[in-house]
Amino acid sequence: MSPSLPLEDPLVRMHRELARALNKDPDKAKWVMVIDLARCIGCHACAVACVSENKLPPGVVYRPVMEEEIGAYPNVRRRFLPRPCMQCENPPCVAVCPVTATWKNKQGVTVIDYDRCIGCRYCLTACPYGARCSDFAGFYTNATAEADGLILGRKAAAKGYEDAAAPEYGKAWPPRGHGSPIGNARKCHFCQHRLAVGQLPSCVTSCIGRATVFGDANDPASYVRECMGSPRVFRLKEEQGTQPNVYYLA
Amino acid sequence: MAYTKRSNPLLIVAGLGLLAGLYGVFEALVYRTEPTGLGSYVPWGLGVALYLLFLGLSAGGLLVNCLVYILGKKELDRIAGVVTYATLLTEVCAGIAIALDLGHWERMYRFIVSPSLTSPMFWMLIFFNAVLLVYAIKALAIVTNNQPLARLCSLVSIPVSLCFYATNGYFFSIITSHPAWSGAFTTIWFVLAALLSGGGLVTALAWFSQDESEVTLRLGRTLAVLLACFLIFEWLYFSAGYRGGRPDIAAALTAMLTGQAAWSFWLLHIGLGLFLPLALLLVGRNSPAAVAWAGLCIVAGFLAYRYAFVVAPQSVPMLPGLDKAWQDPRLTLTYTPTLGEWLLTLWVFSLGLAGFVVGPRLFPRLFSRPAWLQPLAR
Numbered sequence: 001m002s003p004s005l006p007l008e009d010p011l012v013r014m015h016r017e018l019a020r021a022l023n024k025d026p027d028k029a030k031w032v033m034v035i036d037l038a039r040c041i042g043c044h045a046c047a048v049a050c051v052s053e054n055k056l057p058p059g060v061v062y063r064p065v066m067e068e069e070i071g072a073y074p075n076v077r078r079r080f081l082p083r084p085c086m087q088c089e090n091p092p093c094v095a096v097c098p099v100t101a102t103w104k105n106k107q108g109v110t111v112i113d114y115d116r117c118i119g120c121r122y123c124l125t126a127c128p129y130g131a132r133c134s135d136f137a138g139f140y141t142n143a144t145a146e147a148d149g150l151i152l153g154r155k156a157a158a159k160g161y162e163d164a165a166a167p168e169y170g171k172a173w174p175p176r177g178h179g180s181p182i183g184n185a186r187k188c189h190f191c192q193h194r195l196a197v198g199q200l201p202s203c204v205t206s207c208i209g210r211a212t213v214f215g216d217a218n219d220p221a222s223y224v225r226e227c228m229g230s231p232r233v234f235r236l237k238e239e240q241g242t243q244p245n246v247y248y249l250a
Numbered sequence: 251m252a253y254t255k256r257s258n259p260l261l262i263v264a265g266l267g268l269l270a271g272l273y274g275v276f277e278a279l280v281y282r283t284e285p286t287g288l289g290s291y292v293p294w295g296l297g298v299a300l301y302l303l304f305l306g307l308s309a310g311g312l313l314v315n316c317l318v319y320i321l322g323k324k325e326l327d328r329i330a331g332v333v334t335y336a337t338l339l340t341e342v343c344a345g346i347a348i349a350l351d352l353g354h355w356e357r358m359y360r361f362i363v364s365p366s367l368t369s370p371m372f373w374m375l376i377f378f379n380a381v382l383l384v385y386a387i388k389a390l391a392i393v394t395n396n397q398p399l400a401r402l403c404s405l406v407s408i409p410v411s412l413c414f415y416a417t418n419g420y421f422f423s424i425i426t427s428h429p430a431w432s433g434a435f436t437t438i439w440f441v442l443a444a445l446l447s448g449g450g451l452v453t454a455l456a457w458f459s460q461d462e463s464e465v466t467l468r469l470g471r472t473l474a475v476l477l478a479c480f481l482i483f484e485w486l487y488f489s490a491g492y493r494g495g496r497p498d499i500a501a502a503l504t505a506m507l508t509g510q511a512a513w514s515f516w517l518l519h520i521g522l523g524l525f526l527p528l529a530l531l532l533v534g535r536n537s538p539a540a541v542a543w544a545g546l547c548i549v550a551g552f553l554a555y556r557y558a559f560v561v562a563p564q565s566v567p568m569l570p571g572l573d574k575a576w577q578d579p580r581l582t583l584t585y586t587p588t589l590g591e592w593l594l595t596l597w598v599f600s601l602g603l604a605g606f607v608v609g610p611r612l613f614p615r616l617f618s619r620p621a622w623l624q625p626l627a628r
């Protein structure tokens with residue numbers, strides 16, 4: 001075996017480092033994500049895992065994977081770019097919220113108070129990355145037949161997913177009704193509810209190419225800090241002055 | 251002006267509109283944004299355009315007060331009552347339009363209990379209410395024949411209104427993620443657009459509601475100047491946008507000129523809202539009726555301008571390929587208003603129309619010359 005190959009799965013290392021960050025004062029951690037584009041194969045597993053984890057309805061997606069075709073035949077390549085919330089240091093979405101429903105928490109993650117949001121969608125237009133969605137009360141089972149038959153009816157189909165409460169921000173948001181988070185702005189929050197119990201964000205654990213690295217930027221020995229020091233590192237739309245906390249490796 | 255029989259057909263039209271539009275109001279109240287054609291990449295549509303239209307129409311008060319108290323055109327004070335009423339009514343219509351566009355209108359109290367001083371929307375609300383308050387006091391002053399108070403309100407309303415209309419422009423000008431909106435130019439252009447559309451409304455009212463030919467002609471001359479300024483601003487906006495070398499700005503402008511709603515931009519905004527009134531103001535500059543119709547044309551064409559300004563820049567993706575990354579009707583760059591949104595628009599328009607028709611009955615003193623000007627009657 002080549003000595004350059006990693007001796008342990010990066011996920012194991014990230015889990016260990018996450019536990020270390022949570023064992024010290026968790027408020028002193030600064031969560032950062034690095035996405036290695038050379039390792040992303042465009043499987044969209046992170047996007048699907050995120051939808052499943054946060055019980056997202058149709059039309060709400062926190063981490064779409066953008067695809068780009070480069071070159072001309074026969075020299076054609078595809079490039080994939082997952083786009084979570086950038087958790088900007090200087091987030092335009094926070095400043096424009098008229099009711100302080102969104103802010104940066106102590107660990108650098110931009111969060112939303114669903115019970116405070118008035119649904120004006122100003123933050124959606126202000127985000128330069130299109131990272132916020134509005135929940136328009138979509139249901140996957142809307143077109144599903146009501147009556148039970150040879151296939152499952154709507155109620156049974158909904159039971160598997162839409163009747164489950166969304167776990168965001170450590171609270172069980174009621175099964176799909178008409179209250180929050182319907183009508184609200186929603187966004188990636190680095191799976192705050194998972195971090196709180198020592199789990200990595202679902203997009204990180206589901207990444208089969210181990211392209212998504214997550215950890216505490218204040219830990220000099222962390223894997224994420226190591227990646228941030230790569231000469232391949234860049235951030236999206238640096239010219240906007242938002243200082244994203246999601247880094248990419250070209 | 252007394253309530254006359256010729257008001258009846260308008261009242262019937264307004265009544266039918268209010269009745270038909272009820273469905274849109276019901277949808278907005280109960281289902282909020284769910285039945286709209288909006289999405290996460292085009293989160294603002296007809297509701298925001300409607301709000302901008304009505305807030306612009308409310309600027310007639312600012313225009314008349316500037317003319318009376320800064321430029322000394324005292325004869326315009328004859329229509330102070332109707333202008334005050336128009337400002338209040340259009341502000342109410344604007345407020346209803348934007349409140350029903352919220353995902354959670356029932357949480358509007360949050361503006362008071364958890365305000366954010368960094369948000370232009372918060373300041374917009376503050377100035378919106380300030381304008382409403384000042385004009386409500388002024389209406390009371392006119393009704394009670396309190397000239398000093400009316401004069402004070404008029405003077406106070408000038409800076410307050412300027413702040414309000416500028417804040418609405420500033421609201422868009424800080425959104426750097428949509429470069430076709432951003433920049434200080436937008437703030438100034440918004441004030442000008444408000445003065446033009448509000449001026450159009452009060453010019454029409456001065457003639458159709460008050461039969462004030464001298465005032466109508468005076469306002470017509472002001473409208474012509476404002477219209478010329480607006481055309482220059484609009485040319486600057488497109489010219490600088492295309493020549494600035496920013497592909498995202500050029501794409502937004504092209505969407506305005508050739509996109510889904512291009513027909514309304516050219517026919518309603520440019521044709522009906524700018525060139526037809528300009529022609530009427532030039533050819534019929536001595537005819538109060540022609541001038542009043544020019545004002546009405548400006549009002550009618552302005553919704554198309556507001557719609558194009560709001561919707562077209564959102565059709566440019568914030569990141570290339572973002573709209574193709576996850577397939578869903580709510581994650582596209584196109585927007586078509588639904589029947590419910592159109593009906594809500596109809597309801598708000600009908601409310602405005604009904605307000606103007608029944609206004610003389612409900613508030614006769616506002617629809618006649620202020621009592622302190624009665625001796626000056628021709």
